[in-house]
Amino acid sequence: MAIPTSVAWVLLALCCGQVLGSVGGPLKVAVAANFRAAFVVVGGEFERVQGLELAPVFGSSGLLATQIRQGAPFDAFLSADMARPAALVRDGLAAGPVRIYARGKVALWTPKGNASPMALQEGRIGLPNPKLAPYGQAAVECMQALGIWEGIQNRLVFGNNVAQVGHFLTAGSLPAGFVALGQLVSVDAPAERFWVCPANTHRPIEQGAVVVRRSPMAFAAERLLDFIAAPARQARLAQLGYAADG
Numbered sequence: 001m002a003i004p005t006s007v008a009w010v011l012l013a014l015c016c017g018q019v020l021g022s023v024g025g026p027l028k029v030a031v032a033a034n035f036r037a038a039f040v041v042v043g044g045e046f047e048r049v050q051g052l053e054l055a056p057v058f059g060s061s062g063l064l065a066t067q068i069r070q071g072a073p074f075d076a077f078l079s080a081d082m083a084r085p086a087a088l089v090r091d092g093l094a095a096g097p098v099r100i101y102a103r104g105k106v107a108l109w110t111p112k113g114n115a116s117p118m119a120l121q122e123g124r125i126g127l128p129n130p131k132l133a134p135y136g137q138a139a140v141e142c143m144q145a146l147g148i149w150e151g152i153q154n155r156l157v158f159g160n161n162v163a164q165v166g167h168f169l170t171a172g173s174l175p176a177g178f179v180a181l182g183q184l185v186s187v188d189a190p191a192e193r194f195w196v197c198p199a200n201t202h203r204p205i206e207q208g209a210v211v212v213r214r215s216p217m218a219f220a221a222e223r224l225l226d227f228i229a230a231p232a233r234q235a236r237l238a239q240l241g242y243a244a245d246g
Helices: 005-020 033-050 061-069 083-090 134-146 149-155 162-170 181-186 218-229 231-239
Strands: 027-032 054-059 076-078 094-104 106-109 125-128 156-159 176-180 194-196 205-212
Touching: 027 033, 027 061, 027 218, 033 054, 033 094, 033 162, 033 176, 033 181, 033 218, 033 231, 054 061, 061 076, 061 083, 076 083, 076 218, 083 094, 083 205, 094 134, 094 218, 106 134, 106 181, 125 134, 125 162, 134 149, 134 176, 134 205, 149 156, 156 162, 162 176, 162 181, 176 181, 181 194, 205 218, 218 231
Parallel strands: 027 054, 027 076, 125 156, 125 176
Antiparallel strands: 076 205, 094 205, 106 176, 106 194
């Protein structure tokens, strides 16, 4: 049976609206706290080029993944690791495969002094909770590789994520702590104030992204991930403190 022309145009408009991501409002993105400054940059470019509004929520990868499991209405998840998005794919909550969108670098930051492992010999040390934040786990591995982990555990102050540790440091509550290099690049921190953990002291911080399976804007979410993976954005991420994918 032929579909009346007026009805056909309505169906086409609805279909195109979903493809362009205009149905359901802004694209809701769960973003690892370490990637906040970079997402403001690349997300802003996406909004200008694609004409689609983004509504990011920033937090620790562990907490964001838990929120997705509990039904939070996110369309995409940009984690600070690969394990959490992979687990969502495994459990049918996200569409695979997990896509690496950046590789992070963890740094020791001493806002009021010269940064080096020697700065950890005294005073309290900020650390993203390694059970929630991949950058915290990488920092632990770095300190273990340097042979100083056992001597500092009773002086650690845990934050839920790198953003909270960064807040402790900027507020002057702590003299030193581990954060993402991307955070320091975004605030033009002097080079002598931070020390980047050598890549061979910890497992790579591969940051993975997925589209949440129940998202009504899955096509638009895929477009966002494609946009971030494009060479121009990867080059921009390299300027913002990340090792570009590839």
